[in-house]
Amino acid sequence: MDDHLLQLENVTKDYGDRVITRVLHGISFTLAPGEFTALIGPSGSGKSTLLHLLGLLDRPTSGRILLRGCDTGELGQRTLGRFRGHTIGFVFQFHHLLPAFTAAENVMMPILADRGRPDDEMRRRAAGLLERVGLSDRLHSRVTELSGGQQQRVAVARALAMTPALVLADEPTGNLDTQSGDQVFALLRHFNREQGTAFLIVTHDPRLAARCDRVIELVDGRITSDRAGAAARTHAPSS
Amino acid sequence: MPFEWLVAIRYLREGRVQSLLILAGMAVGVGVIVFLSALISGLQVSLIDRTLGTQAHIVLRRPDEMPRPLLERDGPVDVTSHVERPAQRLRSILQWQQMIDSVERVPGVLALTPTVTGAAFARQGSANRAVLVRGVEPAGFARIIDVSSKVIAGRFDVAGTDAVIGSELANAFGLTVGDKLRLSAADDRSDVFTIRGIFDIGNKDANERWVFVSLRSAQTLLDLVGGVSTIEVKVADIFSAESIAGQLSARTGLEADSWMKTNTQLLVGLRSQNSSSYMIQVFVIIAVALGIASVLVVSVVQKSREIGILKAIGTPTRRIIRIFLIEGALVGLAGSVLGVALGAVLALFFSRLATNPDGSATFPVDLNLALFLRASIIATVTGVAAAVAPAHRAARLNPVDVIRYG
Numbered sequence: 001m002d003d004h005l006l007q008l009e010n011v012t013k014d015y016g017d018r019v020i021t022r023v024l025h026g027i028s029f030t031l032a033p034g035e036f037t038a039l040i041g042p043s044g045s046g047k048s049t050l051l052h053l054l055g056l057l058d059r060p061t062s063g064r065i066l067l068r069g070c071d072t073g074e075l076g077q078r079t080l081g082r083f084r085g086h087t088i089g090f091v092f093q094f095h096h097l098l099p100a101f102t103a104a105e106n107v108m109m110p111i112l113a114d115r116g117r118p119d120d121e122m123r124r125r126a127a128g129l130l131e132r133v134g135l136s137d138r139l140h141s142r143v144t145e146l147s148g149g150q151q152q153r154v155a156v157a158r159a160l161a162m163t164p165a166l167v168l169a170d171e172p173t174g175n176l177d178t179q180s181g182d183q184v185f186a187l188l189r190h191f192n193r194e195q196g197t198a199f200l201i202v203t204h205d206p207r208l209a210a211r212c213d214r215v216i217e218l219v220d221g222r223i224t225s226d227r228a229g230a231a232a233r234t235h236a237p238s239s
Numbered sequence: 240m241p242f243e244w245l246v247a248i249r250y251l252r253e254g255r256v257q258s259l260l261i262l263a264g265m266a267v268g269v270g271v272i273v274f275l276s277a278l279i280s281g282l283q284v285s286l287i288d289r290t291l292g293t294q295a296h297i298v299l300r301r302p303d304e305m306p307r308p309l310l311e312r313d314g315p316v317d318v319t320s321h322v323e324r325p326a327q328r329l330r331s332i333l334q335w336q337q338m339i340d341s342v343e344r345v346p347g348v349l350a351l352t353p354t355v356t357g358a359a360f361a362r363q364g365s366a367n368r369a370v371l372v373r374g375v376e377p378a379g380f381a382r383i384i385d386v387s388s389k390v391i392a393g394r395f396d397v398a399g400t401d402a403v404i405g406s407e408l409a410n411a412f413g414l415t416v417g418d419k420l421r422l423s424a425a426d427d428r429s430d431v432f433t434i435r436g437i438f439d440i441g442n443k444d445a446n447e448r449w450v451f452v453s454l455r456s457a458q459t460l461l462d463l464v465g466g467v468s469t470i471e472v473k474v475a476d477i478f479s480a481e482s483i484a485g486q487l488s489a490r491t492g493l494e495a496d497s498w499m500k501t502n503t504q505l506l507v508g509l510r511s512q513n514s515s516s517y518m519i520q521v522f523v524i525i526a527v528a529l530g531i532a533s534v535l536v537v538s539v540v541q542k543s544r545e546i547g548i549l550k551a552i553g554t555p556t557r558r559i560i561r562i563f564l565i566e567g568a569l570v571g572l573a574g575s576v577l578g579v580a581l582g583a584v585l586a587l588f589f590s591r592l593a594t595n596p597d598g599s600a601t602f603p604v605d606l607n608l609a610l611f612l613r614a615s616i617i618a619t620v621t622g623v624a625a626a627v628a629p630a631h632r633a634a635r636l637n638p639v640d641v642i643r644y645g
Contacts, residue, residue, distance in 0.1 A: 052639045052642075055551075057551060057638050057639045057642070058639050077556075078555065078556075081550075081553060081555055081556075082553070082555070084553060085552070085553025086553075090551055090552065092548075092551075092642055096544070096548045096551075096642065097548075098545050098548060098549070099253075099545070100249045100250060100252075100253040100545075101249060105245075109549075109552060110552040110553050112242045112245070113242055113549065113552060113553055113554035113555070113558060114553055115242075116241055116242050116243075116558070117241050117242065118240070118242075118245070158552070162553070170642075
């Protein structure tokens with residue numbers, strides 16, 4: 001049994017048809033189940049591109065991405081989509097909730113999109129998750145009526161709806177004030193500890209990165225450092 | 240509610256202005272179709288009704304007498320011959336009882352009746368008028384042409400030496416029910432009839448010239464004892480009259496004239512009316528479909544972020560496509576309900592405008608369930624078809640693009 005959750009082997013990504021720009025140069029690393037990792041680096045270093053590749057939203061130009069030991073390059077678009085939906089959750093920078101729906105509907109949307117028909121079980125799951133992120137009183141509010149911090153917490157709940165093994169978060173606190181940002185970060189940490197969900201968090205904030213178990217730094221499309229975070233050093237004995 | 244329906248309905252509710260625009264376009268389109276169809280088919284039904292109110296669907300008669308030259312023109316002997324067409328006498332259909340039996344068995348034939356029809360003079364004092372004597376069996380004839388309901392005085396009864404005449408003839412001779420009328424035919428045969436009824440069949444010529452008598456009286460008067468001159472036939476589907484006439488002619492050897500042949504002009508008129516109405520409808524549908532498609536394309540562009548999110552959270556492409564097709568179908572269906580109401584109101588309003596002197600509609604508009612169903616199906620299919628291109632546009636969206644650029 002392969003104990004890697006996600007494995008990148010020499011992954012590159014080029015953009016452009018005539019003038020080819022190589023955004024990622026031979027990236028290789030692995031993520032273990034339950035790991036809480038920060039991905040840092042300056043703007044334009046390829047963090048988002050890497051995140052989209054990891055999230056299987058995009059395919060690499062060369063190299064292999066193995067999800068639970070399965071080569072994703074060999075999967076068809078449809079299987080890949082299903083696989084992604086069941087394994088990976090997303091928290092985007094601009095929350096990216098669906099404004100036409102309520103908080104509860106947004107949270108159950110991934111399950112609904114997968115199964116096609118709502119049932120009580122997914123309603124209960126959505127309500128439970130919203131309760132865990134402290135929004136049990138806003139279940140039926142339109143997401144447009146929520147504050148930025150609340151919206152991002154709904155987005156966290158949605159990312160966890162399918163009980164994914166890995167959640168990818170692109171600057172989840174980037175647009176929030178410090179207090180809301182801390183709240184959201186604490187939630188991510190909470191779910192990581194409680195459910196063993198692995199997280200990969202793209203962030204600019206060195207303060208947040210320091211609170212992760214592992215910090216991968218990307219500069220100009222290359223990994224320049226991959227070290228244990230401050231949190232790992234503190235928590236290492238207990239885990 | 241399934242996922243696709245939930246999202247489609249929510250998006251329609253969300254994009255209020257767009258949805259209303261599409262609905263309005265659809266309603267106007269369907270309204271035009273319903274209005275036009277109701278008007279035209281109402282007009283046609285009333286035209287055909289009027290035409291067939293005074294004639295049988297098919298009339299069978301004995302073929303014209305033709306001389307048979309003893310020498311054929313292209314035969315071995317070279318002759319020049321002039322073949323003169325003889326004057327046609329009134330002759331009976333041979334073995335007409337057997338003919339009736341065999342005509343009755345032809346599929347599509349509803350009713351038939353033998354009649355004796357021939358020319359005569361009506362005399363009243365020194366007044367003298369050419370009339371058409373129609374010897375009928377009242378019960379059988381009523382199933383071919385409904386005269387009884389058009390009788391304005393007395394009743395339709397031609398037993399013995401009774402007769403029923405038209406209103407114009409009654410006026411001309413100053414006749415009322417109970418009066419006597421002398422009819423004379425060729426060779427000085429003549430008879431006196433008692434008038435039992437006066438009809439107004441809505442056709443001046445018929446009102447002036449038709450005199451209904453019993454089959455037996457007509458046979459005597461027209462020197463056709465035991466014979467009949469024509470067999471009049473009613474068919475189930477009036478538009479198959481021509482093909483049934485062909486079958487009857489082949490089966491009996493008689494000459495069969497359908498109403499379609501005797502009213503070619505009317506039919507050509509109706510057909511061109513139909514085709515122009517179809518053309519208008521097709522262009523209306525195309526215009527509506529283009530309108531819906533363009534509004535939906537705009538809504539796909541506006542919603543591209545949300546479509547990207549839906550894809551990123553794992554919504555299969557086929558579900559995305561279905562969302563838009565359902566939106567198209569829903570506006571089509573809702574628009575058709577509004578459109579049917581609009582068209583029906585317009586048609587009824589129009590039929591109020593065009594009235595006869597007595598206040599009744601000149602022609603009834605033909606609003607029926609089949610028309611409504613047809614319009615709704617056309618609208619729904621149009622809605623779905625119009626949504627195909629926008630739906631595929633949505634399906635092609637790359638979630639990465641919309642997520643990256645917010």
